[in-house]
Amino acid sequence: MTATPPQSYSSSSVPRAHRQALRDTLTLVGLPLLAALALPASFAGGGTRRWFGGRAESQRAEAQAAKDAAAAAFYELDTAQRDLRISIETITAVDDSPAARRAVADFQAISGRIDEASSHYIEAVDAHDLDRDDLEASVAAHARTELTRAKDDLGNVKKELDRFGDSLGPLLGKAETQLARLAPAVERARQGLLAASNALDAVRESGLKADALAARLAALGPELTKLNQGAGQHGVPHTLERAERVAREAESIRVEAERLPERAAEIDHRLVSLRTRAEALTTRTGQVEPVLSELRRRFTAACWQDLQHVPDQAAENVRQAERKLREARVARDEQRWPDATSLLSTVRALLNTTDESVSAAGDRLHRLNAVQKDPQQEIDRTRFAIRDAQRLAMTGRTTPDPRHARPLDDSVARLDRAVAGLEGRHPDYWHFLTETEAVRQTVARVVAQIREERGGAH
Structure with missing residues (x-):
């Protein structure tokens, strides 16, 4: 009869109790004891097994050795799969990225191949009773072949599992880092809320109100509830982000609360100072x-x-x-x-x-x-600025750059017109002052342009 293909770990055709019994036996008695149990009963003292000759017993011993090796491979693979499942669960608790989802799918596929190899191993063990007194050499040889094949299948899928585990390094490292941050972050948030609450209590005891700050603190109550519910309900990334946000807001509330007495004193001082200044300006007005x-x-x-x-x-x-x-x-x-x-x-x-x-x-x-x-003082001040700019424009040159010479020449003409405007019975002195100021501003822009160009050239 053809064996039915094995299913996945969760729905395997291999009886769960049978498979668990194998694991428990391997774990409790250990592999050395399994090897000891494989010894012929005649060597255990007082056995009733009949002696069929050296070849049969040799084949029995080789089959038993193959069975022990397959059991060791099965135990090693099962342990590795359990460990890797923990890593996958760690990643999925933190990461919902495409890479993480792909890792879960790959693990499920490998788990299917593990189930298949494990099923073949268990079938090979169940199919051959190596302790039978009348075990023939050919049957023992066939058992050895099947058990060796099962061991090789288990070893091959173990190598595949190891390669997959190595590829999880970056994802697992990121997940473990976030998990390591989670508990301290939640604790900082709780301590921050406590500190903010204590600061508000101290402010109120001093006679100051802090209604706005109290409202902000109260708004963090639902966030604290979610933090207490844990990452299992809300996810590690969201819980970590929530904890950091709560800690920042709580710290802001604490700082503002502790500064409130100083702020009140500062406002009192400004009220007095600005009142005094307003009275002085009333007089000056x-x-x-x-x-x-x-x-x-x-x-x-x-x-x-x-x-x-x-x-x-x-x-x-x-x-x-x-x-x-x-x-x-x-x-x-x-x-x-x-x-x-x-x-x-x-x-x-x-x-x-x-x-x-x-x-x-x-x-x-x-x-x-x-x-x-004395208008001459203003005239001399402006002419000096123009001449100084002209000397700078000619430094290192035989002829000035037209971009510099033109505005400086225009400034000379503008100053001359302003000076001419002072002649007459009622000169416009304010126009004269605004013109000289404008000339100096133009000259200053030319000087800045020359220095910038020469500085860039170096």
Whole structure:
């Protein structure tokens, strides 16, 4: 009768109890004892086996040796497969990549070939009773052949299994690394949550509220529940990522909570400081109108007309700043820290703008007074900048580069026009100052261009 092809490990045609008994026997008694059991009973003392001659007993011994070798191969293969199954389970617990899925499929295919080789081995063992008294030499020889073939099949599939195990190195190393990170990461997350909770308790005991931080901490509760449920339910990669995210957020909450008293003190200080500055700007804003009056009296309209809006705009800015300060005070009293910080930033921006515009009026009068008294200082300053740039443009050259010479020549002409504009009964000194400033800016750009080109050439 033709033997039915063996199935996979999980549905093998070999009885599970029979196969397990073989494993248990191999494990408990050990291979040396199996070899001892293979000795003829007549040598064990008092046996009843009949003596059939040297050839029969020699064939029996060789068959028994083949059986022992096959048993050793079976035991070694079974052990290797069990170990490799653990590696596969480690990989699948962590990795769901195509490479990992391919490794699982390959292992299942090899397991099928292992089942087939194991089935042939068990059939060969069951088919031959080497302890029979009337065992013939031909039967023993046939048993030896079948058992040797079973041993070779087991050895071949063991080699295939070993090669496959070697190929799992990168996947297994990655999986083991992640698994090694998992427990510490989860513990860091738990400790981080505990530290954040303790920090919030300390802040509340000092009389400060931390409602926003408490809400953020409460939002991490479901995440902690999932961490406690474990990687078995949510997977190693997701659990590891969740643990790291929870740890980061918990640390952020802890740091903010511990800094809250300092933040409250800082807001209190800024409230006082900005209040003082707003009061000072109120006084300075009142001084802009006399400055404008002097500008109107002594200089042409072009010198002051762009400053006409300064008093009204400055006063409005200060009023807005004072309103925002009051709102910031309320936010601070209610311990709405982000709102208080935002409002104080708005106040600071308003006061900075007001400071600049108020200062601009006084600065304008100062500069116009200086140029009216001695315009030559401004002229000399600008001419010096032009000449210095011209010398740089000619350094190492017999003729200047047109890209440099043209804007410098234009700057000379522009300065001459600005100087000519000072002639007459009512010169526009402000136009003169803006022109000389523009000339110096053009010259500075040419100088920067020359230096950049020469620096790049080296």
